Amino acid sequence: MKNKNYDAIIIGGGISGILIALVLSKKNKKVIVIEKNNIIGGNCRTYEINGYCLDTGPHIITSLINGPLIELIKKYFTVIPRFSSINTYYVRDNEKLQEFPLTLLQLACFDILPKKERLIMSTAMIDAVANSSLNKNVLQKSVYNYMKKYNPSKKTLRLINAISYFLSGKSMKETPTWRLLGGSGYIDENNRNKKGHFKKFIKFAKHNYLSQGYPLGGIQSITDCAVNSIPKNNAIFKLNEKVIKLIAENNIIKGVQTDKNIYYSDFVIYSGFMKNLPDIIDNLDEKYKTELLKLKQAKSLTLWLGLKKKLPEVSYIGSEIYFDADVPFWAVPVSNFDPHLAPENKQLIGFTTIIKNDNTTETVNKLKDTIFTAMPSIKDYIEFEHTQITIPEKAAVTVGVEFPSPKSPIKNLYLVGTDTDMRSMGITRAAYSVAEALRFIKEDGFLDK
Numbered sequence: 001m002k003n004k005n006y007d008a009i010i011i012g013g014g015i016s017g018i019l020i021a022l023v024l025s026k027k028n029k030k031v032i033v034i035e036k037n038n039i040i041g042g043n044c045r046t047y048e049i050n051g052y053c054l055d056t057g058p059h060i061i062t063s064l065i066n067g068p069l070i071e072l073i074k075k076y077f078t079v080i081p082r083f084s085s086i087n088t089y090y091v092r093d094n095e096k097l098q099e100f101p102l103t104l105l106q107l108a109c110f111d112i113l114p115k116k117e118r119l120i121m122s123t124a125m126i127d128a129v130a131n132s133s134l135n136k137n138v139l140q141k142s143v144y145n146y147m148k149k150y151n152p153s154k155k156t157l158r159l160i161n162a163i164s165y166f167l168s169g170k171s172m173k174e175t176p177t178w179r180l181l182g183g184s185g186y187i188d189e190n191n192r193n194k195k196g197h198f199k200k201f202i203k204f205a206k207h208n209y210l211s212q213g214y215p216l217g218g219i220q221s222i223t224d225c226a227v228n229s230i231p232k233n234n235a236i237f238k239l240n241e242k243v244i245k246l247i248a249e250n251n252i253i254k255g256v257q258t259d260k261n262i263y264y265s266d267f268v269i270y271s272g273f274m275k276n277l278p279d280i281i282d283n284l285d286e287k288y289k290t291e292l293l294k295l296k297q298a299k300s301l302t303l304w305l306g307l308k309k310k311l312p313e314v315s316y317i318g319s320e321i322y323f324d325a326d327v328p329f330w331a332v333p334v335s336n337f338d339p340h341l342a343p344e345n346k347q348l349i350g351f352t353t354i355i356k357n358d359n360t361t362e363t364v365n366k367l368k369d370t371i372f373t374a375m376p377s378i379k380d381y382i383e384f385e386h387t388q389i390t391i392p393e394k395a396a397v398t399v400g401v402e403f404p405s406p407k408s409p410i411k412n413l414y415l416v417g418t419d420t421d422m423r424s425m426g427i428t429r430a431a432y433s434v435a436e437a438l439r440f441i442k443e444d445g446f447l448d449k
């Protein structure tokens with residue numbers, strides 16, 4: 001029996017689902033967002049414990065000058081999130097902290113690596129970009145397979161491996177070379193399959209810190225601003241309701257069945273894991289299903305440390321990678337961006353690493369050992385600890401894997417989220433997928449052109 005009619009049903013109330021709900025409701029569509037948890041936001045939330053405001057993983061938002069998130073904010077948000085205007089990436093070894101080399105010029109001065117190694121890295125990068133115009137497969141090779149002919153040192157490989165993990169979620173043996181060059185801003189990711197990278201590459205003197213920032217108030221401020229911008233008469237949120245089946249007839253989507261209800265609509269947007277799509281829809285094309293099942297996920301562990309007072313070694317506004325260890329970390333001292341995230345005069349730092357096996361306790365202990373090696377005095381400052389285990393992106397960018405397009409093979413079923421667009425990372429990637437899905441929704445006649 002028909003329960004209620006909507007223009008669109010949105011499965012999942014994470015940032016992807018909320019962004020698309022915002023755009024559609026502003027365009028006068030009646031939408032329903034169905035979220036299986038008792039709270040919206042998915043991986044884009046902040047919660048408080050003992051006066052510390054903890055994001056669901058440390059976040060730095062990319063492409064804030066011209067990117068897809070800022071476009072959506074400009075066009076559709078009535079409540080605007082604020083971002084810190086300063087952000088610098090650093091690399092630490094046991095001797096020093098140095099800016100991450102975002103340009104070839106900075107790489108030449110990056111003396112965390114010996115001169116010979118810097119030369120190897122620069123040569124390898126120039127070769128990769130120059131040769132990619134002649135042979136596209138160069139950028140599709142794994143970073144390791146590409147680099148090995150240059151015979152880099154163990155330390156250089158460790159740095160490259162750590163960057164691969166932080167940019168793609170997988171090791172340098174699984175990460176394609178284009179991802180490393182694109183994610184670090186060396187080539188244009190929007191046009192990774194087109195020629196002409198070299199032209200941009202030789203302008204390497206320009207770096208892109210200015211387009212990155214931390215959302216003041218915590219990551220949830222983006223979710224809250226989006227939700228508060230949604231016209232309430234056009235949107236309904238259902239919490240604690242899980243979509244268990246998509247209802248389709250003759251390959252056209254009609255609605256969804258949840259564990260509590262059935263809903264019908266003109267079109268449906270799915271923002272859960274694409275890997276799980278075959279579980280909730282019958283008769284999905286076998287070839288499409290095989291491709292979805294190839295998607296690989298990475299699991300991350302974040303250790304939040306609350307410090308009684310500010311640690312002098314971590315006084316910068318930005319984030320750092322420590323790479324010279326079995327468990328490398330990315331650390332973000334979020335209270336340096338926004339002091340309100342920690343009690344007065346205290347400091348909050350998030351340390352994230354990728355979990356390579358299922359032994360969480362072992363990873364936490366190894367991560368702590370690495371932190372204590374990198375910043376020995378931190379031991380005396382810690383007054384609070386909190387661990388999170390999360391999946392940072394719904395699919396890792398790996399060699400030989402393509403993500404599904406936001407237009408699914410089921411008519412009027414659209415897909416959004418970090419496993420439907422390979423560009424950029426995290427929330428920016430989610431926003432790209434939303435913009436792309438909207439393009440298809442328009443093309444299919446559900447929105448005015």
Ligand SMILES: Cc1cc2nc3c(=O)[nH]c(=O)nc-3n(C[C@H](O)[C@H](O)[C@H](O)COP(=O)(O)OP(=O)(O)OC[C@H]3O[C@@H](n4cnc5c(N)ncnc54)[C@H](O)[C@@H]3O)c2cc1C
Nearest residue numbers: 012014015016036042043057059060243272390392426427
């Ligand atoms: C440790 C960590 C660090 C990160 N760092 C950054 C960063 O620096 N910069 C950045 O931009 N991003 C970062 N991210 C990534 C960013 O948080 C995510 O990309 C983004 O929040 C994903 O949003 P989403 O809506 O696509 O997915 P999700 O947040 O996963 O939302 C999907 C929602 O759908 C719901 N759902 C799924 N299936 C169903 C169903 N069948 N029925 C009903 N509901 C369903 C889920 O419960 C969930 O709420 C990081 C994430 C982590 C964990």
